[in-house]
Amino acid sequence: DTGVSQNPRHKITKRGQNVTFRCDPISEHNRLYWYRQTLGQGPEFLTYFQNEAQLEKSRLLSDRFSAERPKGSFSTLEIQRTEQGDSAMYLCASSPLGYEQFFGPGTRLTVL
């Protein structure tokens, strides 16, 4: 399957711990996006990369959040000192330049 993959699919952590999620985009897609979705809401944009450059960050992305895409391929999203309000589904998407976005299965984070 050559779709977008995300790992882990589920993560349960205690408040204050750090967590890291990984996204592997479709191989020829040079754009990669991170979104966050809370229960009953649509996804909200967090950040996006074009190749290895992070070009935009939402105000939702506090300084506890950091995202990287070191070689323009996979990306990681790290949350430091997690809070209960960080509990959500974290979705990754990829696209060719400016075209249709394809989403991965998401990582569900639960902060206890």
Next chain:
Amino acid sequence: KQEVTQIPAALSVPEGENLVLNCSFTDSAIYNLQWFRQDPGKGLTSLLLIQSSQREQTSGRLNASLDKSSGRSTLYIAASQPGDSATYLCAVRPSDYKLSFGAGTTVTVRA
């Protein structure tokens, strides 16, 4: 700021009935509009993408229309089946990159 609204929030229909899902957006300056399906606890599956220059797009039993000037899109699903039960999300692309989503319409098709 682009606001996307989907009405109704939930819909229950008997099998075989046609579904009509509505999406409205506040800023008509969009690149395109996508309709997605989301099953519980899962990611998003793209159903249809309509470019800003298009009026409608069709795929099988699905048809989506776009009226950019009035800020509206409608997704039609013909002859609904229980397998169509899911949440349907509308998203507009107001810029060259990010999508702005509505909160979705949760559809239940009763057998």
